[in-house]
Amino acid sequence: MxxxxxxxxxxxxxxxxxxxxxxxxxxxxxxxxxxxxxxxxxxxxxxxxxxxxxxxxxxxxxxxxxxxxxxxxxxxxxxxxxxxxxxxxxxxxxxxxxxxxxxxxxxxxxxxxxxxxxxxxxxxxxxxxxxxxxxxxxxxxxxxxxxRQFVRTADGWDERMVAGEVFVTRPATDLPASGPPATRDVPEGEVLExxxxxxxxxxxxxxxxxxxxxxxxxxxxxxxxxxxxxxxxxxxxxxxxxxxxxxxxxxxxxxxxxxxxxxxxxxxxxxxxxxxxxxxxxxxxxxxxxxAQLARNQPGDVARQISEAAQRLAAPDRMGGLxxxxxxxxxxxxxxxxxxxxxxxxxxxxxxxxxxxxxxxx
CATH class of the missing domain: 3.40.50.12710 (Rossmann fold)
Structure with a gap:
């Protein structure tokens, strides 16, 4: 391309x-x-x-x-x-x-x-x-x-395009009429999705x-x-x-x-x-x-797996926060x-x- x-x-x-x-x-x-x-x-x-x-x-x-x-x-x-x-x-x-x-x-x-x-x-x-x-x-x-990805410039917005396996930028010609590009104060050089x-x-x-x-x-x-x-x-x-x-x-x-x-x-x-x-x-x-209900009366390894699954789903530093x-x-x-x-x-x-x-x- x-x-x-x-x-x-x-x-x-x-x-x-x-x-x-x-x-x-x-x-x-x-x-x-x-x-x-x-x-x-x-x-x-x-x-x-x-x-x-x-x-x-x-x-x-x-x-x-x-x-x-x-x-x-x-x-x-x-x-x-x-x-x-x-x-x-x-x-x-x-x-x-x-x-x-x-x-x-x-x-x-x-x-x-x-x-x-x-x-x-x-x-x-x-x-x-x-x-x-x-x-x-x-x-x-x-x-x-x-x-879509837009890059804030001194003059407005460029849009990131795909050319083969690399990104290129072009002046944005069809920005969405509403939403983040119109309302968000993005620093120059940063990407807005x-x-x-x-x-x-x-x-x-x-x-x-x-x-x-x-x-x-x-x-x-x-x-x-x-x-x-x-x-x-x-x-x-x-x-x-x-x-x-x-x-x-x-x-x-x-x-x-x-x-x-x-x-x-x-x-x-x-x-x-x-x-x-x-x-x-x-x-x-x-x-x-x-x-706790599922783990009750289960063997120790199964109970640990249930507890670990709950932590994985809910812990703030895991999926629970992401x-x-x-x-x-x-x-x-x-x-x-x-x-x-x-x-x-x-x-x-x-x-x-x-x-x-x-x-x-x-």
Missing amino acids: TRDAAIRLDHFMARANAAYYSSRDPFADFITSPEISQMFGELLGAWVAVTWQRMGAPDPFILAEAGPGRGTLMADALRLLSRVAPACYAAARVHMVETSPRLRQAQATALAAHADVVAPVWLDAVPDLPPGPLVFIANEFLDALPI ICEGALSIARQLGARLSHGDGVALFIDYGYDGPGWGDTLQALCDGRPAWPLARPGMADLTAHVDFAALAIAAREGGCATWGSVTQGAFLSALGLFPRA FRVMAMTAPDVKEVAGFEGVTPLAPDHAGMGQHRDRAGEG
Whole structure:
């Protein structure tokens, strides 16, 4: 590829990740929270049950997961629901937002035990979700969405482009009309990342939740504040790799800008809760009592493994601090499980008119 043939980073990332997820087993390169311990999915199942009850126990309701991986989280959640909240379990209409045929098959296998009661439906994109009361979960979904990178200059912004295996910069000609480039005071020479897909999803869900029952939950690694910096990373064969080398052979991700995500959601018309750390969220849901319950009467090595898994998920210096959790609700919702003591931020009515016409974007 010549310098003249340089392409936008988000276009490169979209093609590379589409090839990667369609041809490789991503779990050979990384492990997600549901794969670390059943406790993660069980706690999310309990969260679903409490959320459903607070919504008035609608029957039916849509239980959706975006980026479901192998289906482990949903399988653990449904197993918990079938045991302790059978009415919620029976009312659930499971929808999985997944484009990879390989992963869809893995998810079907993971959920086979529930197919007679809550047979899943697969969709290609979040806007394809049908209308109705919604409980939406996205764990490590946003980090794989394509990003753009802009570099602050003395005169404005340049955009980083991909030319072969190197970055080149060009004067930015189509900056997003709103969001961090317009609002964030970034030092000269620093990189600002924008995930337009994530912001669009936040606005879409914000518009949906603004006038109907439902809660959306996002769990991902990222930051909550006016940050900047290059967070693009690649994993290939379980090891860090140069992101522009061997496209389609590595998993490309970037940290989630939860502050920008929350602003976009409120522009859509909903309220936002957090973000809070994953450790705080899981602790509020009862992670450590659940770990103690599972470890009781187990052999010493098994008990230690359960305790270590809980620490890995929640410790501040591990996933508990690196990952963050944010909820989106209708403006009149008074409480969300896991966010006790958190004050929700109200919709941005000033921005709703500006973005309402974008609610259907993909």
